[in-house]
Amino acid sequence: MTPNMHDAEAIPEGARAEIDRLLASGDLFRYTAPQDAPVTLLEREFAAEMGVKYALAVSSCSAALFLSLKALDLPRDARVLIPGFTFAAVPSAVVHADCVPVLCEVGENYRIDLNDFEAKLDKAQAVIVSHMRGHTSDMDAIMTLCDARDIPVIEDAAHSLGTLWGGRKIGTIGRIGCFSFQSYKLLNAGEGGILITDDPELVARAVIMSGAYEHMWQKHLSPGDNSAALEEALQRWQNKLPLYNLRLGNLSAAVIRPQIAEIPRRVRDGRRNHDRVAEALDRSPWICVPPKLDQEDRAPDSLQFNLSGMSDDETRTFARIAGENGVKVQVFGMNTDNARAFWNWQFMPEVPELPRTRAMLMRACDTRLPARLTEEECDWVAGVLLDAAEAVMGPLRAFGT
Numbered sequence: 001m002t003p004n005m006h007d008a009e010a011i012p013e014g015a016r017a018e019i020d021r022l023l024a025s026g027d028l029f030r031y032t033a034p035q036d037a038p039v040t041l042l043e044r045e046f047a048a049e050m051g052v053k054y055a056l057a058v059s060s061c062s063a064a065l066f067l068s069l070k071a072l073d074l075p076r077d078a079r080v081l082i083p084g085f086t087f088a089a090v091p092s093a094v095v096h097a098d099c100v101p102v103l104c105e106v107g108e109n110y111r112i113d114l115n116d117f118e119a120k121l122d123k124a125q126a127v128i129v130s131h132m133r134g135h136t137s138d139m140d141a142i143m144t145l146c147d148a149r150d151i152p153v154i155e156d157a158a159h160s161l162g163t164l165w166g167g168r169k170i171g172t173i174g175r176i177g178c179f180s181f182q183s184y185k186l187l188n189a190g191e192g193g194i195l196i197t198d199d200p201e202l203v204a205r206a207v208i209m210s211g212a213y214e215h216m217w218q219k220h221l222s223p224g225d226n227s228a229a230l231e232e233a234l235q236r237w238q239n240k241l242p243l244y245n246l247r248l249g250n251l252s253a254a255v256i257r258p259q260i261a262e263i264p265r266r267v268r269d270g271r272r273n274h275d276r277v278a279e280a281l282d283r284s285p286w287i288c289v290p291p292k293l294d295q296e297d298r299a300p301d302s303l304q305f306n307l308s309g310m311s312d313d314e315t316r317t318f319a320r321i322a323g324e325n326g327v328k329v330q331v332f333g334m335n336t337d338n339a340r341a342f343w344n345w346q347f348m349p350e351v352p353e354l355p356r357t358r359a360m361l362m363r364a365c366d367t368r369l370p371a372r373l374t375e376e377e378c379d380w381v382a383g384v385l386l387d388a389a390e391a392v393m394g395p396l397r398a399f400g401t
C-alpha cells in the first residue's frame with residue numbers, strides 16, 4: 001500500500017487536558033496569567049532542552065529571524081550575508097528589518113561555499129546561516145571567519161532541531177538560534193517559532209519588540225541565575241523600542257510542550273529513515289545523496305538528492321514518474337515559483353546570479369520522508385525513486401545506443 005508521505009505525527013495525548021483547560025478558561029493570551037502561562041513554560045523548557053539561558057517564543061521562525069536582526073540593532077541598509085539556497089522567508093526577514101540581503105553561493109552538497117562566503121563577508125554587518133533542510137554548513141570555519149571580524153551570526157535552524165555539530169546543538173553556536181514550529185518541522189504547532197541566546201541584551205530587546213508592552217516583560221523573568229542581567233536590560237529598553245507584536249499564543253504552546261519529550265525519538269527515526277533511503281539511492285548511477293560532514297549528527301525530516309547525467313527533460317520526466325507512482329519529488333529549480341530558488345526572490349533590491357547554486361538547484365530533488373514511516377515504507381520510497389531513474393535512463397539508454 002502507498003504510504004502516507006504527507007501527514008505529520010499525531011499530537012501527543014498529553015496536550016489534550018491542557019488545551020481543554022485553556023478552552024474552558026479562555027486563557028489564550030500569554031500575558032494574562034500572573035505566572036507560568038504555557039508560553040512561558042515552553043520558553044523555560046526549550047531553553048533547558050537546548051542548554052541556553054534564554055528563549056523567546058514567537059509567531060514563526062520568520063518572526064524570530066526578523067526580531068534577531070532588530071535585536072542586533074543593525075543600521076538601516078546593513079548588509080546581511082545569507083546562503084543562496086534557503087527559504088524565501090530568510091531574505092524576506094532581512095528586507096523587513098530594513099537590511100539588504102547579500103547572497104553567497106551554495107555547493108552541490110547544499111552547504112555554504114566557504115570561498116564565496118569569505119569573499120563577501122568583509123562587507124557584511126551580520127550573517128544568517130540557514131542550515132537549509134537540516135544540512136549543516138561548516139560552523140567551525142564560519143565562526144572562525146565571523147569572530148575574526150566581530151560579525152554576529154544568527155543560526156536559522158528551522159529544520160535543524162536535534163542536529164549536533166561537533167557534539168554541540170545546532171542553534172547554540174551563533175549569537176542567536178531560530179527554530180520553527182510550522183507543521184513540517186520536528187515540533188509541530190501549525191505555526192510558531194522560537195529564538196534562543198545566552199545574551200541578555202539581545203533577548204531583552206527581542207522580548208520588548210515581540211510585544212511585551214508596559215511591564216509584561218516581568219513575566220519573562222524566571223526564578224534563577226539568569227534573571228538579574230535580563231531584568232536590568234529589560235528595564236533599560238522599556239519604552240525605547242517599537243512593538244511588532246509577534247507573540248505566540250497559549251494554545252500553540254500547549255500543543256508544542258508535550259512534543260519536546262519526543263525529540264530524541266523523532267531524531268532517531270528521522271535519521272534511520274533518511275540513511276536507509278540514502279544508502280539505497282546511492283547504488284544508482286543517476287542519484288547521489290551528498291554525505292554529511294564529519295562533525296555533523298543529523299536530524300533529517302526530509303530527503304534531498306541530486307540527479308546526475310540527466311538532461312532537463314530527463315530530470316522532469318524522473319520527477320513526473322516518481323510522482324505518478326506515489327512519491328512527490330520537487331526539483332528545487334524546476335518547480336515553478338519555488339520559494340527556495342533565489343531567482344524567485346524578486347522583492348530583493350537586487351537579485352544576483354549565483355551559477356553554482358543555480359546548477360545545484362536544477363538537479364537537486366526534495367522529497368518528504370516523515371520520521372513516522374516504517375523501514376518497509378522507506379524501502380518502498382527508495383524503490384519508487386530507483387525505478388523512476390531507471391525508467392528514464394536505463395532502458396531508454398540501452399535501446400538508444
Ligand SMILES: Cc1ncc(COP(=O)(O)O)c(C=O)c1O
Binds near residue numbers: 179
Ligand atoms: C530554512 C528556513 N528558514 C526559515 C523558515 C521560516 O519558518 P516559519 O514558517 O516558521 O516562518 C523556513 C520555513 O520552512 C525554512 O525552511
